[in-house]
Amino acid sequence: MTPDILLTDICLPDPFGDAPLKSNCCLAIQGDSICQIGPAHEFDALEAKRVIKGRGQLALPGLINGHCHAAMTLFRGLADDLSLADWLNNYIFPAEARYVQPDMVYWCSKLAAAEMIFSGTTTVADGYFHEHHAAKAFAETGLRAVAAQGVIDFPAPGVPDPEKKINHAAEFLTQWRSHPLIRPAVFAHSPYTCSPGTLVAAKELARSEKTLFFIHTAETEQEISMIHDKQGDSPVRHLHNLGLLDAGTVCIHAVWLDEQDLDILAETGAGIVVCPQSSLKLASGKAPLQAMLARGIRVGIGTDGAASNNRLDLIREMDSCAKLNKLRNLDPVAVPANTLVNMATQGGAAVLGLHRKIGRLEEGKHADIMLVNLDTPHLQPVHGSDLPLYAIQGSDVQTVLINGILVMQDRKILSFDLEETVEQVRRLAEQVKKSL
Missing domain, CATH: 2.30.40.10 (Urease, subunit C, domain 1)
Incomplete structure (x- = not known):
């Protein structure tokens, strides 16, 4: 051979x-x-x-970005230095309603792919609206992706009628079912933007298609209060009571967890992706990473979107995560460097169910x-x-x-025309600037 x-x-x-x-x-x-x-x-x-x-040069397995909203590169720096609730409800949701359309998702996801490739990321787990166009962008750039169609209870880009959100996600899964680089999945935005019925329907769809189910979970202290007031329990226990937690579920952020939450996540086999730079910028808190790892929970690391980070550099993310945990625990060996490298390679592959295919350099x-x-x-x-x-x-x-x-x-x-991509994103950004 x-x-x-x-x-x-x-x-x-x-x-x-x-x-x-x-x-x-x-x-x-x-x-x-x-x-x-x-x-x-x-x-x-x-x-x-x-x-x-x-x-x-040193050869290493490509890095795995466990959580991203790639198209949000258009909103990089648009609404800095705000609380999550203010940032999301007063800036990001309105901007998405106005500017998120197929052309924007396609070009801005291509720009994100370039940024990730430049810093060694070879796989991304992405969740957004018009996700077909993000998947198309990733496929054309050569970036491996778990691309998840967004599901939410109010009118969203590409799904103006919320009653059709599950059907729309199902069509997306069918469309990308057999692509060599793209694995389609389902992304339910959060327990506070999706009703119990929506969450159950989205998870049932993911189970029927044997694919992953992503959800923002316990990101802020405010979310804990919101879910407790509505459901009488923590976000994790709410998801558990609905029967949504298993090895095919990936909880994003997972900052505000108590001991019972951690035990449930360990027992159900659900995965977690932490996004330290996003949590730092939005002052959301710090995920109890040591406690997760001590329980044997599968944990990956992600950048989140460029609007809340503001970079998609997973090497920077690992460095921040290691040092943040040292400081929080006043322990210089709290989460060693090799643990973070594992989370960004074979550990991240395990969270995404891709550990048999990627994450290590071996025959x-x-x-x-x-x-x-x-x-x-x-x-x-x-x-x-x-x-x-x-x-x-x-x-x-x-x-x-x-x-x-x-x-x-x-x-x-080498895989696509970066200059064309940058020019197209600048064109889109001019439209945003004119409305500010």
Whole structure:
């Protein structure tokens, strides 16, 4: 067998994290998967259709952004320094009602894809409206995605009649059922914007299609009061009482959890994605990450949308998450760097049900790979065996492959026309500026 791509002269981390980086290694790709990986001498007789010289760069599995609203790049910086309720109800919801349409979702999701690829993200779990156009954008850029159609109880972009929201989501699932890069899913916005009936119907749809069900859960202290006043319980217990929590449910944010909530999430097998930068900016609080991990809950990490972050750089997200937990617990080893790297790779893959396909560099896994330039002053010297989390920047990522396809090489996007995308988003942004 002749590999399609051969990466030469790369560094590899020790799989057990006990030894220094292994230099002078190679990695071969056949089709969409890794077919061989190891020291260079094992590849002496191997010829490939294409050879990419790593120049001593560190090869790592592509990062997995567990939660994003990609199209919200249009609203980056539009409503900064506000509480979540004010930000959402007085700025974001009105802006979405006015500006979210197919063209906007398509181009702004493409821009988000570029931003994520530039910082090493190869998979994103996205949830929004007009999600068909986000999925189309991701497919064209080569970004792997779990794309979830938004469900909410009031008129929404693309679904002006709320009575048709479940049918609309069902059509979306059917449309993207067999795409190699896109896995369609369902995104119920939250327990305070979706009635019990809507939540049950959305989850039943996800179960019937054997796909994931995402929901914002326990993000703010105000949400806790709102759900308790209406349902008489916490958001997590409300979802549990409705029978919605299982291994196919992913709870986003999960900041305000008590011990009972954590026990329920562990017992039901539901996954969690934390978004530390968004929580910091909106002063929502800090998710009890240590307690989640101690209970064996599957936890990933996400950026949220650019309107509440304001960047889609998962490397920055990991760094912030590690340090935030150190400070909150006054414990320098509260959540070590390798734990965050795991959450952004194989742990994130487990949350999304993709752990058999991605998240590690090993034979048989899909070739979702990033190459990191270690030859920079801020990354020298290299002492450890893992990603140098506290020193690395998103801009250190030089080359990205997704599903065996080279989508970025030497900081140049190859899979689509980035200049066209930027120009189209600027055109859309001018419309927003004129209305301010």
